[in-house]
Amino acid sequence: MKRIAEQEGHAGLALGDHDDRARADFAFTLRNRVTSTWMPGTRTIFDRRAADAFAARHGRRPQSPAEIREAMDADPWYRFYLSARRASQETIWAAVIPPAERLGRVAMPAAPRGALHLDSSVEPPAYVGAIDIHCMPGGYLADRGEGDTGAGAVYDRGVYLYMSGLMGGRNDAVGQLAVAFLKSRLPEFAPRRILDMGCGVGHATLPWATAFPSADVTGVDVGAALLRHAHVRAESFGVAVRFVQADAEATGLPDGHFDLVTSSILLHETSTRGLPAILAESRRLLAPGGVMLHVDQPRFDDDDPWATFLQENETHYNNEPFWRRYRSLDLEAQARAAGFARVELATLAADVVRQSQNNAADDPKARARGFLALLAFRDA
Amino acid sequence: MPDSPLPPLPRRVKGARPRFHDEPAIDRLIAMLVALTSEVSVLADRLATLEALSGVGHDAVDAHVPDLSERAWREARREALIARVFAALEVELEGPADSGAYWETIGRIERGEL
Numbered sequence: 001m002k003r004i005a006e007q008e009g010h011a012g013l014a015l016g017d018h019d020d021r022a023r024a025d026f027a028f029t030l031r032n033r034v035t036s037t038w039m040p041g042t043r044t045i046f047d048r049r050a051a052d053a054f055a056a057r058h059g060r061r062p063q064s065p066a067e068i069r070e071a072m073d074a075d076p077w078y079r080f081y082l083s084a085r086r087a088s089q090e091t092i093w094a095a096v097i098p099p100a101e102r103l104g105r106v107a108m109p110a111a112p113r114g115a116l117h118l119d120s121s122v123e124p125p126a127y128v129g130a131i132d133i134h135c136m137p138g139g140y141l142a143d144r145g146e147g148d149t150g151a152g153a154v155y156d157r158g159v160y161l162y163m164s165g166l167m168g169g170r171n172d173a174v175g176q177l178a179v180a181f182l183k184s185r186l187p188e189f190a191p192r193r194i195l196d197m198g199c200g201v202g203h204a205t206l207p208w209a210t211a212f213p214s215a216d217v218t219g220v221d222v223g224a225a226l227l228r229h230a231h232v233r234a235e236s237f238g239v240a241v242r243f244v245q246a247d248a249e250a251t252g253l254p255d256g257h258f259d260l261v262t263s264s265i266l267l268h269e270t271s272t273r274g275l276p277a278i279l280a281e282s283r284r285l286l287a288p289g290g291v292m293l294h295v296d297q298p299r300f301d302d303d304d305p306w307a308t309f310l311q312e313n314e315t316h317y318n319n320e321p322f323w324r325r326y327r328s329l330d331l332e333a334q335a336r337a338a339g340f341a342r343v344e345l346a347t348l349a350a351d352v353v354r355q356s357q358n359n360a361a362d363d364p365k366a367r368a369r370g371f372l373a374l375l376a377f378r379d380a
Numbered sequence: 381m382p383d384s385p386l387p388p389l390p391r392r393v394k395g396a397r398p399r400f401h402d403e404p405a406i407d408r409l410i411a412m413l414v415a416l417t418s419e420v421s422v423l424a425d426r427l428a429t430l431e432a433l434s435g436v437g438h439d440a441v442d443a444h445v446p447d448l449s450e451r452a453w454r455e456a457r458r459e460a461l462i463a464r465v466f467a468a469l470e471v472e473l474e475g476p477a478d479s480g481a482y483w484e485t486i487g488r489i490e491r492g493e494l
Binding site: 027105138142148150151 | 395406411
């Protein structure tokens with residue numbers, strides 16, 4: 001049973017009443033069932049009969065991810081599993097939307113340590129609104145106007161349930177991973193100004209502010225309701241962050257302003273066009289000697305077609321439009337093309353990564369898998 | 381801040397829902413089954429809350445053995461429940477279906493024959 005940490009309460013968190021919490025608990029337990037029992041069961045079905053059935057039709061066993069998909073799509077258990085898994089995803093949102101809705105208009109903190117700068121003229125990139133990522137109704141852009149934190153409150157709870165609490169009480173495991181990596185790789189580095197791109201509700205932004213308490217930390221995102229929630233949440237935790245509504249491809253922030261430009265699990269939710277623009281914008285924003293660090297999913301392991309097949313299900317069935325294409329990109333080459341001469345890649349392994357990659361916790365190959373850290377330096 | 385209430389949050393997802401079965405009704409039934417299981421889970425939690433708040437406690441409920449009159453009362457309730465839930469199945473046992481007479485009757489009513 002996974003429940004690594006209860007979600008830590010804060011002023012903006014919408015837990016709702018008894019039955020809302022019971023619905024969220026059910027969604028949590030069902031999600032555990034999906035990842036712990038059903039998802040590994042897909043391999044059992046493949047080994048027990050789906051591969052043989054494919055071989056009977058084609059005279060050879062399935063080899064490529066596409067052939068594995070064909071073999072599995074023909075199996076009735078697998079189809080039932082996919083349908084139930086999709087319904088389990090919808091159950092998460094169905095559980096968390098009503099209590100978020102009942103928040104109504106939320107008052108912004110009276111004497112904030114940080115700040116909130118919304119700009120309704122910001123045009124979000126088309127990929128953000130084209131498909132609601134993770135099947136979250138309304139997506140990141142739903143904004144009902146002043147005092148609306150709904151999309152943020154929904155996302156905050158949804159992430160906790162979807163990741164079975166493995167993101168930690170503050171949903172900040174990825175941010176903590178990124179901070180720990182940078183501190184160990186560059187122990188002398190002390191950024192004065194930090195930018196977190198695609199910050200959402202600030203899950204990965206707050207760890208930077210806590211790790212570098214004397215730094216000015218800015219988070220940018222295109223979702224106004226996400227940022228209102230981020231602001232309420234950060235102030236409730238007593239962490240000073242300036243949240244700014246802006247597009248990571250063109251933030252409008254000054255040239256050379258930041259010592260560290262970072263993001264956590266942002267890149268895979270962008271697009272073939274948007275990703276290079278974000279890397280170029282990162283470089284423009286960095287001061288001489290500045291550091292870029294983007295932490296996200298790694299490339300596919302081409303030697304493991306089964307893992308690739310599982311990964312690609314996110315694009316097929318969970319509204320992750322860029323996931324499949326993103327994971328065949330050479331990010332090192334992309335960073336060089338954006339003007340960075342010094343580029344490094346590293347692998348950051350953790351439980352949260354395995355769950356996000358659809359790997360069974362006891363898969364020995366999966367233990368070595370991790371998030372990719374794309375680290376690059378602007379020349380001094 | 382405006383006094384006006386906010387409109388409801390979106391419930392519909394942008395991005396077409398995949399079809400997992402050739403018969404779409406099967407996917408809908410699976411989604412209903414998951415939603416229904418969620419509601420059963422909520423009710424079970426609510427009962428557990430009542431057991432805790434009432435001071436009765438979960439153990440006392442587990443250890444309780446109803447007497448004969450209580451068991452008879454429950455048996456009657458269960459029978460009625462099963463009859464309601466399985467009515468769609470059992471209605472056919474009550475006699476042959478009323479075949480073909482429906483539209484014939486409507487026609488006769490429309491033509492003024494009845």
